[in-house]
Amino acid sequence: MRSFPAAVKTISEEEALPNALPPLRDLVACPQCDTLHNAARLPQGARAHCKRCGIRLITENRTAFAQVVSLALTAFVMMLAAVSFPFLELNVAGHHNSISVLQAITAFNDGIALLLAFAVAGFIVLLPLLRLSAIIYAIGPLARGQAPRRGAKTAFGLAEALQPWSMAEIFIVGVTVALIKVAGIATVTTGPAFWAFSGLVLVTILKDQLICRFSIWQALE
Amino acid sequence: MTSGLMTAREAGLIACVRCGLLHEKKIHECTRCGAYLESRDATSIQRVWALLFAGMITFVPANVLPMLKTNTLVEHSESTIIGGVFELIHHGSIGIAAIVFIASILIPVGKFIAIAYLAISVQRKSTLNQHQRHKLYEVVEFIGRWSMIDVFVVAILSALVQLDTIASINPGVAAFSFALSVIFTILSAQSFDARLIWDTDRTAHAK
Known part of the structure; x- marks a missing residue:
């Protein structure tokens, strides 16, 4: 063994x-x-x-709460930037098309494309934002040494349940594949939001490494 | 083999699956987070099979129907997942073709087999390879979400390539059924109670 x-x-x-x-x-x-x-x-x-x-x-790390909260706040701000700034720009034969994640989601308006838009919006933007808010709400007071807020346990339970469904890092790999597929027919450049999104992925991974379920539940009591 | 190690169940305790707090056997609701307490998830294997079949069924249209519909000035074409992989190889992007093939074909099929194997071995009360089976479960849980890559590729391409008459890309039915298949298999893997892997050899020893 x-x-x-x-x-x-x-x-x-x-x-x-x-x-x-x-x-x-x-x-x-x-x-x-x-x-x-x-x-x-x-x-x-x-x-x-x-x-x-x-x-x-x-x-066992007593400074982890403050680190988790600050990383969650960082990720939240980066998410807002990643969603609203131009993400990718496409140039082909004089035509120019620049999209932000928000535009990409709202561009779909019929049938299957609409369902796909819901899935992307949920996995990439809404669930991660909800998860970050829940973490900030539940752990924020703990980081300042205060008593937990009402509903903090529910919030943290929710954050835990949402973890497998936040797929930002997978989206980044998807973007890379898409870029190479289009490269043959058009020139594609990445906008500022692409880098915000990449940073967001790193911050999220770091934050999840620091979350210790045992200590947080103990502190929430 | 497991001497010296004792489980919460053997000690007459139940650990809350949500917050981890231990309780005596007679308590049915977690005193910390309010979750329902159960020593082992009794319906685990049932739900694993149901969701696994749902994932397998939706995987069929995901591979047979078109994933991408491309319109250019001169032609209209539809490509399936595997068609997309061949297109990438044709363009010389072997690495990317490999990523798409692994994420959209190998991982989903591998997951179906792995989950089925885990469920069958628990049902047969197998005592073999517990460490390997547990590792397999961890890998399946970790890797499942990565199958979504192709769905995101389709979403990005169809949002990006909308140039009126010159070229446009639209998602096909397969994108949606593939997403469903991935979601069902993630849920199936989540329903699996890993503690069941370790239970069998202890019950065997006790008898």
């Missing part, structure tokens, strides 16, 4: 006798394999992985 550097201890058979368990608040069960660990007294900066399946359970 592989071993992982883990600061957490697993619960042994003797400890698990009724009444002998540590307080439930100090325990953490791996969400993927249900293995029980004791998470009490982790040192600052420690990362704990599941002893059985190896996924990351806890990152």
Whole structure:
């Protein structure tokens, strides 16, 4: 069996006798394999992985809340820029066409194209914005050391559920493929929004790395 | 093999799937976030199969029907996913053709097989390759969303290439059914309760 550097201890058979368990608040069960660990007294900066399946359970980092909130705010502002500035410009035979993400979405107005527009708008703009707002709302007060807002738990639960559906990074790869497909028939240049979007992807990845589910839920209590 | 490691269930506890807080078995609603508590997702495998079939069914029109409709001054053409890949190879963009082929054909088909294998192995209470199967599940969960690339390509192209009479590109039915197929398979992978992979060998040991 592989071993992982883990600061957490697993619960042994003797400890698990009724009444002998540590307080439930100090325990953490791996969400993927249900293995029980004791998470009490982790040192600052420690990362704990599941002893059985190896996924990351806890990152004990007290400055992470402020970092997550500031990155989420950054991403929010970049998203507004990415959506409204020109994204791609196309030149062919004297014709010029410049689109922003907003224009791209509103350009579709019939049948299948409209459904596609809804999907793109949702995955690229609306769900990521909703997720960022939920994170800022839920974690903002924690970063300032204040008590959580009302509904903060619902907001964070929502942010967690939305994660697989925010597809900004996939969109960027899609843009690259589209650029190369068009390159044969026209000259395509990227606008400022393309770079805003690329930056947004990096900031989002960094932010998601810093989110520790365990610490946030504990702080939201 | 698993000596020394004990699960929440064996300790008589249930972990909340939403916030992770542990509860005693008799409690049915999480005291922290209010989610419904269940030691294992009892309908997991059922939902996995239902959503997987939905994903497979919508994958058929996604490959047979046109994905892109291109109009230029001289011609009108429609291309399917695989047709688009051949076009790219024809233009010499082998790398991009590979990305599209991997994202739109290999990954979806690989996902169907992987999810089916995971579900069958759990149903058969297999105790083999648990670490590998768990890794496979993680890969499937991570990679699923990347199949959306081609849908976005179609959306970008049809928004960008609208030059009245010279050239225009419009999405075909396949773009929509492909998006649906990807969504169904993501939901199917999400419905799979990974804890089931690890349960079988413990129940086998207990008996």
